[in-house]
Amino acid sequence: MKHKCLYSPFVGKMALLVAITLLGAWPLAAQQYLQVMVAGPWSYVTDNSFPGRLLLVAPGKSKTHKVYLIPGTNPLPHYPAPTSTGIYTLDLWNPSGLYTAPTGLIAPTVCGASVDSTSKNYKRALGASNYVISLPMPKAYSTYQGAMGTSESEVSAVTTTSGNHPPPTQYTTWMVLYYPQADGLLDQNKKQYAAGASIVLSDYVPNDNYCDHVSLASVHERNSLWKIKQYARFPELVPGSTGVQIPGTYDFVGCSDSNPKTFPPNDPRAPSSADCHACQLDVNGVVNLGTDGGAKVFDSGTAPKKR
Numbered sequence: 001m002k003h004k005c006l007y008s009p010f011v012g013k014m015a016l017l018v019a020i021t022l023l024g025a026w027p028l029a030a031q032q033y034l035q036v037m038v039a040g041p042w043s044y045v046t047d048n049s050f051p052g053r054l055l056l057v058a059p060g061k062s063k064t065h066k067v068y069l070i071p072g073t074n075p076l077p078h079y080p081a082p083t084s085t086g087i088y089t090l091d092l093w094n095p096s097g098l099y100t101a102p103t104g105l106i107a108p109t110v111c112g113a114s115v116d117s118t119s120k121n122y123k124r125a126l127g128a129s130n131y132v133i134s135l136p137m138p139k140a141y142s143t144y145q146g147a148m149g150t151s152e153s154e155v156s157a158v159t160t161t162s163g164n165h166p167p168p169t170q171y172t173t174w175m176v177l178y179y180p181q182a183d184g185l186l187d188q189n190k191k192q193y194a195a196g197a198s199i200v201l202s203d204y205v206p207n208d209n210y211c212d213h214v215s216l217a218s219v220h221e222r223n224s225l226w227k228i229k230q231y232a233r234f235p236e237l238v239p240g241s242t243g244v245q246i247p248g249t250y251d252f253v254g255c256s257d258s259n260p261k262t263f264p265p266n267d268p269r270a271p272s273s274a275d276c277h278a279c280q281l282d283v284n285g286v287v288n289l290g291t292d293g294g295a296k297v298f299d300s301g302t303a304p305k306k307r
Contacts, residue, residue, distance in 0.1 A: 032100040034092070034184070036135065036177040037144070039075045040065070040201030041218040041278035043226070044110070044286040047117065047126055053134045054177075054286065058201050059221040060085035060130035064214050065276075067131045068200040071184070075174070075198035087132040090197060092182040099180035105142035108172040110287055111155050111279040115226050125225050133199055138177035141287055149174045151277035152245055153215070154233040154257075162252035165233065171279035203276055210236045211255035211263035212245075218278035220260050226283065231257040234277050245277065 038056060045055040058067060066082035068075075115122055126132055143149045150170040154160060184194040203214045212234035219232045236251060238244040256262035 031102070032096075032098040032181045033102060033139070034179040034182045035073050035196045036090075036138070036179065036185070037073050037075045037196070037198040037200075038175040038177060038280070039198065040173070040276050041215075041222065041280060042175075042199070042201055043113075043222065043281040043283050045126070045283045046286050047122075049123075049126070050134055052137055054137050055126065056131075056133040056135070056199060057125060057225070057283075058131040059225045062217075062221050064203050064217045065201050065221075068198075068202060069133075069187075069193070070198040070200065071193040071195070073196040073198055075200045079200065079202065083131070085131055086128045087126075087134065089134045089188040090136075090185040090193065092136060092179060093184045093186045093192060093194075095180050095182040097180060099139055101140065102142075102178060105140060105176075106145055106149065108141055108143045108175055108280070108287060109150070109170060110172050110282040111230065112282050112285070113226060113228050113230065115228065115283050117284060119227075121227050130225065131201075135177070136179065138179055140178040142176045142178070143172045144174040144176050146174075151215075151279075152235055152247055153277055153279060154250065155219075155279055156231045156257075157229060159231050160233060160252070160257050162250075165250075165252070168235070168248055168250075173276060173278070173280060175280060201276070210239070211251065212237060212277055213255075213260040213263050215277040216256070216258075217260035218276065220258065222278075222281060226281075232278065233257045243277070 041058070043057045045057050046053070047055065058065070068079045069083050069088065070080065149172065151173045152168050152170055154166050154168055155171070156166050160166070184192055185197050186192060201218075203218075215234050216232060219230055222228075223230055233250050233252075233255065235245040235247055236249045238246060251264075254264040
């Protein structure tokens, strides 16, 4: 079965995108850094039970999404067998200690959530019944610079209508994490992820309705995971396409902003293919803002104190 989350909406550019991604995986002579690609609607979390670590968390009971851990920095399909739920630890493999900060990075635009980190539910969310990927804290965060780095949606803390909704926003759906130069990463079982890693949260539904209910399912499942309320709307999709959005075109009558099971049945504009358009989630301000020669960069080493 084809996995649709990262199928390019620009089929003619697929080969070029792959080439650009693979070039970014070579941190040797010219680049003194290692990249980790994070694709799909992940939550970014920290917790004192994982000191000094960045956690990527996703619901373990999702009916529409699976997790794939892939060596290298090409997160595009086809994928290997999906990973089972659990806690996975990735650490730098043979780090050189060298790090030259990349320039011209694109500041991520992520959704935010305030979650009680002392609650039993929070601790439960970080357990082995979900997907928890533990990584070293990166030196920098950036939206992927290719065509699939962002997707459009309208996200709100309250339900939305045609007369009361936030502006459409291009949210990060593919993040790049930057680390000091290394041969790659090793997991807790000493499996090697040479030249970086790709961490993908992907839908496996072959067809989607033009309401993009598979992306809404990600938001719905994430709300349940963190016990938060977040509403989201997604643009209609080009009929018969692989998840190509029609920017600014929303159905406030037929499409729900909270219930992924509510959409017009047998609509002639369906089916299309889901493309995982749900925003990535920053829990309790994990993704910090820094600077890089005037360009916006998220750098854990130079982040200013929050006011």
